[in-house]
Amino acid sequence: MLFASPEPLPRLQFRDDLWPHRDGGIRTLADRNGKCVICGESPTVKAHLFPRALMLDIRGLSPQLVAGSRHRDGVKLHQNGEWDEKLLCSRHENMLGAGDTYGVDFCRRWREVGISWPGEKAISVANPEPDKLTHFAYGIVWRHVHCKGGRDLKLDLGSYSRKMLRDMENFGSYRLQLLVGRNPLTVQGQRADIGIAPYRDRMGDLNVWHFTISGLDFYFKTDRRPFPSSWLPYLANGNDPVVIVQTAERDLHQVPKLFPILGRMLRTTWEGGYPTDLH
Ligand SMILES: [Zn+2]
Numbered sequence: 001m002l003f004a005s006p007e008p009l010p011r012l013q014f015r016d017d018l019w020p021h022r023d024g025g026i027r028t029l030a031d032r033n034g035k036c037v038i039c040g041e042s043p044t045v046k047a048h049l050f051p052r053a054l055m056l057d058i059r060g061l062s063p064q065l066v067a068g069s070r071h072r073d074g075v076k077l078h079q080n081g082e083w084d085e086k087l088l089c090s091r092h093e094n095m096l097g098a099g100d101t102y103g104v105d106f107c108r109r110w111r112e113v114g115i116s117w118p119g120e121k122a123i124s125v126a127n128p129e130p131d132k133l134t135h136f137a138y139g140i141v142w143r144h145v146h147c148k149g150g151r152d153l154k155l156d157l158g159s160y161s162r163k164m165l166r167d168m169e170n171f172g173s174y175r176l177q178l179l180v181g182r183n184p185l186t187v188q189g190q191r192a193d194i195g196i197a198p199y200r201d202r203m204g205d206l207n208v209w210h211f212t213i214s215g216l217d218f219y220f221k222t223d224r225r226p227f228p229s230s231w232l233p234y235l236a237n238g239n240d241p242v243v244i245v246q247t248a249e250r251d252l253h254q255v256p257k258l259f260p261i262l263g264r265m266l267r268t269t270w271e272g273g274y275p276t277d278l279h
Contacts, residue, residue, distance in 0.1 A: 001069070001261050002055070002081065002195040004062035034086030037146050038165065046085045047093050049143050050195055053104045054213055055081030058193050068265035071153060075265050081195070084147035095168060096139040102129055103136025107214035110244065120246060122234075123182065127242040134174040134237055137218045138164050141198045141209050155198075157209070160222045177227060178236040179203075181217040182246045185255065191215060192252050204228075216244065 034044030048055070055078070059065050065078040088096065106127070114123035127133055142164050145155040157164065160176060167174045185192040194212060200222075201210035207223040221227060227235075236242045252258060 001197075001258070002050075002058065002065050002067045002078070003193065004059050004065060030090075031085045036089035036092050037087055038092045039089060041089045041091075044086050044088055045090045045093050046083050047087045047096075047143055047147070048081055048083045049147055049149075049197065050081050050140060050213055051097075051100050051104050052080045054107055055195065057108065057214065058195060060193075066265075068261050070260040070264060073264050073267040082147075082149070084143070084149070087143065087147050096142060098168070098171060099132040099135030099137075099139060102132035103139075106133055106136070107216065110214075110216065114244065115241075117243075122246055123244045124241040125244055127236065127240045130236060130238050130240055130242065131172060131174060133180075133242065134176075134178050135168060135171070137178055137211075137220065137236075138168055138174065138176070140211060140213070140218075141220060142168070144198045144211070155200075157222065160220075174237055177221045179219045179221075179227075179231070179234055180236050180242060180244050181219070182244050183212050183215050183217045184247050184250045185212075185252045186249050187252050191249075194252075 030043040030045050032043045035042055036044055055065060059080070065081065067076045067078055067082065068074075087093075106125070110123070110125045114125045116123050141157070142161070144150050145157050145161065163175055167176075183192070183194075185194065193215065196210075196212035198209050198211040201208050201219070203210075203219055203221070206221060206225055206227065208219045208221050210217060210219050212218075233239075234243045234245060253262065
């Protein structure tokens with residue numbers, strides 16, 4: 001879970017993603033020892049797990065992002081979110097990121113251009129290229145599951161991993177069904193601007209992968225059983241506009257599945273200083 005730091009903190013040392021190249025230009029960090037998890041080729045390039053642009057949106061004017069996990073005590077600080085520089089070659093990073101420009105734009109404009117339904121149970125948002133929105137969300141899930149952190153946590157998409165890869169290679173026929181909802185979480189009465197990395201979740205009694213970014217919840221169905229037919233008009237796949245369902249707001253501290261994350265974040269006191277080992 002990532003959110004903007006609530007207070008200024010001493011600036012720490014971070015690796016940057018760009019550095020001066022000898023021809024005077026700049027190039028993206030490449031790791032000659034990394035091997036792409038898709039094709040085995042070297043070098044690999046820096047792959048942001050969530051698009052860097054959306055991480056910077058969350059950070060806003062704060063000096064850094066704060067990240068917590070149910071798997072470790074304390075917090076990590078980030079300038080622009082988490083990445084893995086040994087995950088993908090540039091060709092496959094570009095392939096996974098083919099929906100990123102569109103997805104980032106969608107995440108930034110939905111509040112402005114969305115049209116509320118009567119009763120405000122849903123918001124209708126123009127989605128002229130629905131395949132790109134699905135590709136964007138596929139890329140986020142796939143990167144998080146296959147990055148080093150995901151492998152360490154034994155995240156596993158099962159047979160869906162290969163299906164997602166094939167769909168992204170083909171830039172079409174996205175087989176996993178995607179629903180997008182408005183994230184209901186609040187902090188002190190304000191909408192919580194947070195990122196939650198993809199995790200296995202349930203929607204009703206169906207298996208889904210769920211992540212949160214830019215005030216939106218994305219749910220991919222990874223279950224052989226179908227969604228109820230009444231839900232089909234709400235699928236993001238192939239739909240323009242896409243319908244974003246709204247549910248009642250909930251304070252972040254009242255959501256049981258977040259308790260383990262918040263609890264472990266608090267095990268390092270803010271006064272005790274922050275870890276400087278960031279990655
Ligand atoms: Zn590759």
